[in-house]
Amino acid sequence: MTARLVVLVSGAGTNLQALLDASAGPGYGARVVAVGADRTDIEALARAERAGVPSFVRRVADFADRDGWDRSLTDAVAAFQPDLVVSAGFGKLFGPVFLERFSGKLINSHPALLPSFPGLHGPRDALAYGVKITGVTLFMVDAGVDSGPVIAQAAVPVDDDDDETTLHERIKEVERGLMVDTVGRMVRDGYRVRGRKVLIP
Ligand code: GRF
Numbered sequence: 684m685t686a687r688l689v690v691l692v693s694g695a696g697t698n699l700q701a702l703l704d705a706s707a708g709p710g711y712g713a714r715v716v717a718v719g720a721d722r723t724d725i726e727a728l729a730r731a732e733r734a735g736v737p738s739f740v741r742r743v744a745d746f747a748d749r750d751g752w753d754r755s756l757t758d759a760v761a762a763f764q765p766d767l768v769v770s771a772g773f774g775k776l777f778g779p780v781f782l783e784r785f786s787g788k789l790i791n792s793h794p795a796l797l798p799s800f801p802g803l804h805g806p807r808d809a810l811a812y813g814v815k816i817t818g819v820t821l822f823m824v825d826a827g828v829d830s831g832p833v834i835a836q837a838a839v840p841v842d843d844d845d846d847e848t849t850l851h852e853r854i855k856e857v858e859r860g861l862m863v864d865t866v867g868r869m870v871r872d873g874y875r876v877r878g879r880k881v882l883i884p
Contacts, residue, residue: 686713686870689765692720693774696727698792701859702769702866703734712871717763719756721775737763743775753778760785769866770824782826787876789824790869792862794854796820796836801829806851815841817850819858821865823876834874834881835865 688706690699699718706714718731718738731738739759746752757780760768770777770791782789795805797820802808809817818838825831837857841850865883868874874883 686766687716687764688713688767688769688866688870689717689719689760689763690715690769690771691760691773692718692725692727692771693722694725694727694772696725696730696772697855698769698771698859698862699727700730701863702771703730703736705863705867711867713767713866716765717760719760719773721756721773727772749778750780753780757781757784767866767870769862771862776828777824779826782824785824787823790834790866791822791824791829791831792858793820793822793829794851794858796838797822797829797833804847806854807847809841810845810847810850817841817854819854819861821861823881832876832879832881834869834883835861837861 688702690702692699703715705711715736718736720728720740721742723740728738741752741756741759743749743752761784768785768789793805795809796818800808816838818836820836821834823831823834839854839857868883872884874881
């Protein structure tokens with residue numbers, strides 16, 4: 684059975700593209716059935732359209748309150764009956780309805796080695812601290828900020844002359860590979876969450 688992925692995006696969508704490319708090949712075990720965004724006019728939505736994948740947009744500003752946005756986003760994603768929901772650069776924190784509905788099947792990627800440098804500026808904060816190695820973390824989303832159980836991590840060296848852009852780009856190259864590899868293993872081999880540990884056989 685081919686697993687159904689819904690991918691949530693807010694920007695360039697290079698991680699989405701990596702998943703689209705991987706799932707076009709035979710034997711990957713998953714396909715992207717829909718792409719959701721919290722804004723319009725982003726390259727990620729153009730990537731979905733070029734791939735012939737349906738997309739939807741739910742902007743917080745179009746709702747009377749955050750609760751309404753949360754419910755609408757939840758319904759939009761649920762309509763595609765995902766086996767996994769992948770937040771790939773999605774720029775909003777999920778609401779409680781969404782978290783409850785997709786608990787255990789919602790994964791996110793963060794451009795730092797959690798629990799170091801959570802939040803919106805992982806590469807910038809790593810540079811400011813002066814670490815020599817940073818990286819990327821795939822994790823199960825919980826109600827906190829970048830605080831859920833770790834699924835997979837990969838290290839990335841920091842160069843002396845890096846700025847935020849060069850470091851983030853080097854991280855993103857590794858991130859795309861980790862995303863494709865880990866999502867593929869999760870859908871093909873299954874996974875279990877045991878407390879803080881995510882086990883892929
Ligand atoms: C990724 O590095 C993700 O971890 C971060 O934003 C970036 C999104 O990149 N939150 P893209 O839109 O997939 O190219």
